[in-house]
Structures are given as C-alpha cells and as structure tokens.
Amino acid sequence: KILILGGGFGGMYCAKKLECLMAKRKNIDAEIILVSRQNFFVFTPMLPQVVSGMIESNHVVVPLRQVLKNTKFYEAEVASIDVKKRKVNLWVENNNNNYNDDGHGENGSPLSDLTLDYDHLVISLGSDTNFPKSSDFAHVVFTLKNLKDALLLRNHIIDMLERADIESDLDKRRQMLNFVIVGGGLSGVETAAELNAFFHKVVKYYPNLKAKFSELPPHVTIIQSRDRILPELNSKLATDTLQKMNQDGISIILNTKVIDVGKGFVRTVTKEGEHATIPANTVIWTVGISPNPLTASIACEKMTSGRPVVDSFLHVKGCENVWAVGDSAYIMDEISGEPFPATAQHALREAEVAAENIVNSLEKNNGLRKFKYGRDAQMALIGSKSAIANIAGINLSGFLIWCIWRAVYLKKLPMFKKRLRVALDWIIDIFFDPDLTHLRGLKEDRKFENHTKHIESR
Structure with missing residues (x-):
C-alpha cells in the first residue's frame, strides 16, 4: 500500500506518476491510496487569473477521482500520523453537512473514525500562511x-x-x-x-x-x-x-x-x-509559510520551523519508507545553502522523483534518483501580455514569453477538458472585458475550521 496524504501539486502528481509507472511495470503489485480534505485538485498558478476574472473558477479545479482512475480516494481529514506503527488515522464526515465545535455533525452524530495502514507513505499536506507571532x-x-x-x-x-x-x-x-x-x-x-x-x-x-x-x-x-x-x-x-x-x-x-x-x-x-x-x-x-500542524507532529528529523528534513532522494530522515514533497519537505539547495523555494513547479518535480523512488524501492533492483533543482526554465507573468523567463541561462521577456508561459502551464493542467476550457477563457478575454458580478453575502466556510479545532484538541 502506497498512501499519499494531500491532493495538491505534490500529492496529486505523485499519484499520477505512480499510476503511469505501474502501468509500465507489470511486476509491481501495489495499491495507491490518496487522502484529501476536498475531492478536487486546484491548479494554483492560475489563481491570480481567477481573481481577475480572466479564467472561470471551475476551470482550474480537477476532480481527483476523474484524473486518478487507478487510485483509491478518500475525502477525509487526516487526524494523526503514527510512523512507528505505519498507521494514519482519518476523520470522515458521517452524512452531515456541518461540524460543531466538538467535532459532531449538525444532528449531534459523531464523525466516523477510519484507520489506514501503509507500506510507503507520501506526505504532501501543504502549509499554512505564516503570519508574524502575536499578530492578528x-x-x-x-x-x-x-x-x-x-x-x-x-x-x-x-x-x-x-x-x-x-x-x-x-x-x-x-x-x-x-x-x-x-x-x-x-x-x-x-x-x-x-x-x-x-x-x-x-x-x-x-x-x-x-x-x-x-x-x-x-x-x-x-x-x-x-x-x-x-x-x-x-x-x-x-x-x-x-x-x-x-x-x-x-x-x-x-x-x-x-x-x-x-x-x-x-x-x-x-x-x-x-x-x-x-x-x-x-x-x-x-x-511566508508554516508547516501543516500534522506534518510538524511527525516523529522525525525536523527543522525548527517544523518541516521534516528529507535527503536528496526525498526520503524523510529518521523514518522508514516515509517520503515528503512540496511544502511538507525541507530540501536544502547544495548550491545556495538555502531550502528550495516552495512553489508548485518544484512540488511537481519532487512528486515525480518521489514516485520513481518508491517504485524503485519496491523493485529492489534499481538505484534511487536524486532530486535536482530545475534551473533550466523559470518564468513569471509580470503584466498584461508580458512575462519574463530564464531559459537555459538566457534571460528573456516580452509577449513571446507570455505566450510560452501559457503554453507550458496549459500543458501541465490535468485533463484535456480543463485545458480546452482555460484556452477558451483566454480567447474570450481578448474580445470581452471581465465579469463584474458582485456576489453579496459570500462568506468563508467555517466547516473544516471547526472540525480541525476538534482534531487538535483530541
């Protein structure tokens, strides 16, 4: 059993890569399980364009069950991780739409408790925003x-x-x-x-x-x-x-x-x-980011910030068969002496390396692949129809790089249907101005916040 915690860039792309590798290597008999608090993946690099109205919000989200067809999926909250016993405890909603502060459903019924064991664990629980201490x-x-x-x-x-x-x-x-x-x-x-x-x-x-x-x-x-x-x-x-x-x-x-x-x-x-x-x-x-509290609670080698330290193979130091990717991993850049930036692009690369190393570990006849920081292509949007990039050590900017940014990230977006819809959004944006609908009464959903309070108080 390969258990992946988190459905963001690290978790989703790790599962996707594992599916691809196992389809080619028929000698491996393994079950892939992914746990996420929501049943969809969000393509975060396009969120600024959702804010501006250039892209429709539902076009940057991908249902995990539809993109990961050979992965068993649980929409649940991770309650605890026991790396010694190789068990992960989950909280699953028990047919209720709302959580009370005590972790019970709106009708007073408790949430279901589910425990999963694993042979390999991939931690990709993301991070929280790191605000200054003693600030509100x-x-x-x-x-x-x-x-x-x-x-x-x-x-x-x-x-x-x-x-x-x-x-x-x-x-x-x-x-x-x-x-x-x-x-x-x-x-x-x-x-x-x-x-x-x-x-x-x-x-x-x-x-x-x-x-x-x-x-x-x-x-x-x-x-x-x-x-x-x-x-x-x-x-x-x-x-x-x-x-x-x-x-x-x-x-x-x-x-x-x-x-x-x-x-x-x-x-x-x-x-x-x-x-x-x-x-x-x-x-x-x-x-600023701070590690997910569950990640920080794992019994392993960690930085003072709470992020698990991983080696060059993305294996968590001090834990057997536990891997970490994305914001959940502290990976030192040997060149700069600083940790790698916590970006979606790096999480994707880490996920693929972790997946390859897990498969190689299962086969027991292949060496592990080291994670290397990709400096071959770095890009950013900096204005209307303008972007910058460093490709193979060459600095580039302008409209052409803006087009390349769109092509690269469109290709990375899972599911052809979503790529087509985003492409159409971009075409529509050329001819029409953004929608200015103001949704009065739109409020933050407190469901999972109350539920998390219950978990942390256990």
Missing part, C-alpha cells in the same frame, strides 16, 4: 492559497470598486482603491500584475472612478522585506520586472516590513527604522 493579521488580510481564497478576494475587490464609485469622501475612497500585496515573490508579483491589468480594463464601467482616474486610480502596491523582488529568479530579471511594473503604475517598496494591519491601514517599517502608514482596505498576504 489572519482576520484582516486576504491570502491566495486555494479556490475559496480566490473567490473571496475577487468578490471583495469588486465590492471595493462599487463602494468607491459612490463614496464622496476622498480619504475613504483612497482606502478602498489602495490594494496592498505583502510579499514580492512569484505569487505576489503575478497577483499584482493581474490586478493592475484588471483595473485598467474595468474602470470605464465606474463613471465616478473614470472621471477621477488620473488623480485617484485603483492602485497596487507591493511591500517586500528584501532588497529585491522575485528572489526565486536571478537579479537581472528581478530588476527588469521592477522597472516594467513601475512603468505600469505598480508601486514596489523594498527593504520594508509590515508591522501592523488593521481596518483601513497598513503600518510598515524600513530597515533604517522609518515608519509609515498606508491607507488600504485590501491587504493580500503572499509571504
């Missing part, structure tokens, strides 16, 4: 890690435009039209670029905003604690991106940390100790 930022900022985040953020942004269009107080309007993104990595930069392009397309539908667009436009600001943006890419590409985004009207503040976020404001401090306050009703947090 989680209640006032937006994140962009899943589909729900994207839909909530999109709805909020449209709400800000609607309210700003009828607001006469300039200070309040400035708060509504300032959009602050904390973090200048790939996620932050691509989100900023999408939002900026979105505002330029739709402002014409808001007469009062259009009339005053030159003096008080919707404005996007990136706040980065380092001395450059895009630390995942080389410095030349980062500099070119900064210049391009400044030309497009996006403000980028470097060497600055966010120390407080409240209703309508963001407080910052520079490395020199200079304090500033930015009026803003919208703050998007894209920086």
Whole structure:
C-alpha cells in the first residue's frame, strides 16, 4: 500500500506518476491510496487569473477521482500520523453537512473514525500562511492559497470598486482603491500584475472612478522585506520586472516590513527604522509559510520551523519508507545553502522523483534518483501580455514569453477538458472585458475550521 496524504501539486502528481509507472511495470503489485480534505485538485498558478476574472473558477479545479482512475480516494481529514506503527488515522464526515465545535455533525452524530495502514507513505499536506507571532493579521488580510481564497478576494475587490464609485469622501475612497500585496515573490508579483491589468480594463464601467482616474486610480502596491523582488529568479530579471511594473503604475517598496494591519491601514517599517502608514482596505498576504500542524507532529528529523528534513532522494530522515514533497519537505539547495523555494513547479518535480523512488524501492533492483533543482526554465507573468523567463541561462521577456508561459502551464493542467476550457477563457478575454458580478453575502466556510479545532484538541 502506497498512501499519499494531500491532493495538491505534490500529492496529486505523485499519484499520477505512480499510476503511469505501474502501468509500465507489470511486476509491481501495489495499491495507491490518496487522502484529501476536498475531492478536487486546484491548479494554483492560475489563481491570480481567477481573481481577475480572466479564467472561470471551475476551470482550474480537477476532480481527483476523474484524473486518478487507478487510485483509491478518500475525502477525509487526516487526524494523526503514527510512523512507528505505519498507521494514519482519518476523520470522515458521517452524512452531515456541518461540524460543531466538538467535532459532531449538525444532528449531534459523531464523525466516523477510519484507520489506514501503509507500506510507503507520501506526505504532501501543504502549509499554512505564516503570519508574524502575536499578530492578528489572519482576520484582516486576504491570502491566495486555494479556490475559496480566490473567490473571496475577487468578490471583495469588486465590492471595493462599487463602494468607491459612490463614496464622496476622498480619504475613504483612497482606502478602498489602495490594494496592498505583502510579499514580492512569484505569487505576489503575478497577483499584482493581474490586478493592475484588471483595473485598467474595468474602470470605464465606474463613471465616478473614470472621471477621477488620473488623480485617484485603483492602485497596487507591493511591500517586500528584501532588497529585491522575485528572489526565486536571478537579479537581472528581478530588476527588469521592477522597472516594467513601475512603468505600469505598480508601486514596489523594498527593504520594508509590515508591522501592523488593521481596518483601513497598513503600518510598515524600513530597515533604517522609518515608519509609515498606508491607507488600504485590501491587504493580500503572499509571504511566508508554516508547516501543516500534522506534518510538524511527525516523529522525525525536523527543522525548527517544523518541516521534516528529507535527503536528496526525498526520503524523510529518521523514518522508514516515509517520503515528503512540496511544502511538507525541507530540501536544502547544495548550491545556495538555502531550502528550495516552495512553489508548485518544484512540488511537481519532487512528486515525480518521489514516485520513481518508491517504485524503485519496491523493485529492489534499481538505484534511487536524486532530486535536482530545475534551473533550466523559470518564468513569471509580470503584466498584461508580458512575462519574463530564464531559459537555459538566457534571460528573456516580452509577449513571446507570455505566450510560452501559457503554453507550458496549459500543458501541465490535468485533463484535456480543463485545458480546452482555460484556452477558451483566454480567447474570450481578448474580445470581452471581465465579469463584474458582485456576489453579496459570500462568506468563508467555517466547516473544516471547526472540525480541525476538534482534531487538535483530541
């Protein structure tokens, strides 16, 4: 039994690779099991385009049962992991739609308890957003890690435009039209670029905003604690991106940390100790990750952050037949001396290497493959019809790279049906402006949060 925990990039692509390898190697008799709290996979690199309305939300999600046809699937919550006994305990909903704080269903019936054993375990439980200690930022900022985040953020942004269009107080309007993104990595930069392009397309539908667009436009600001943006890419590409985004009207503040976020404001401090306050009703947090609490609880060698340390074969140190990929793994880059960036692209590569090593371990006659950081092609969207890339050591940018980005990520999207629908969304975007429907009453689903509280209190 090969048990995979998590249905994100690491978990889904690991299962997919295992299916492919086992179809070719008939001598292996193994069962693949995947556990995920939701029955679909989210193609996260396209979430900024969901926020901007360029891509329909259901086009970037793939039902796990349909893409993994030879994998046994459980839609369940992982309650505990016992690597010594090789058992994983799950909580499964017992025919109820809502959880109470005590972990019972809406009718008072308890949730089902299920235990799975395994021969090989792949941990891909993702991560949580890492907010500063003793801060209450989680209640006032937006994140962009899943589909729900994207839909909530999109709805909020449209709400800000609607309210700003009828607001006469300039200070309040400035708060509504300032959009602050904390973090200048790939996620932050691509989100900023999408939002900026979105505002330029739709402002014409808001007469009062259009009339005053030159003096008080919707404005996007990136706040980065380092001395450059895009630390995942080389410095030349980062500099070119900064210049391009400044030309497009996006403000980028470097060497600055966010120390407080409240209703309508963001407080910052520079490395020199200079304090500033930015009026803003919208703050998007894209920086910092902390390991899933279950991952941090595993009895293995871990960093102080709680992420399991893996060797170059993606095997968790101190645990037999346990592998970790994606945000669940701490993999040291031998060249830079720092951990590999926690990106979807790297999680996909790690998943494939882990799958190959599991199959090789089962055959017991093949060596294991080392994971190597792929530096051959790194890309990022930085504006309307513009992207940057480093391909085989060559820096490239412009419209052609934007087209290549789309082709590469479209190919990575599982299921032909989804690729076709995303491609059609991109074509429609050429001829029509984004939808501006404001879904009043859209609220965050607390179902799994209450359930998780019960699990952690056990």
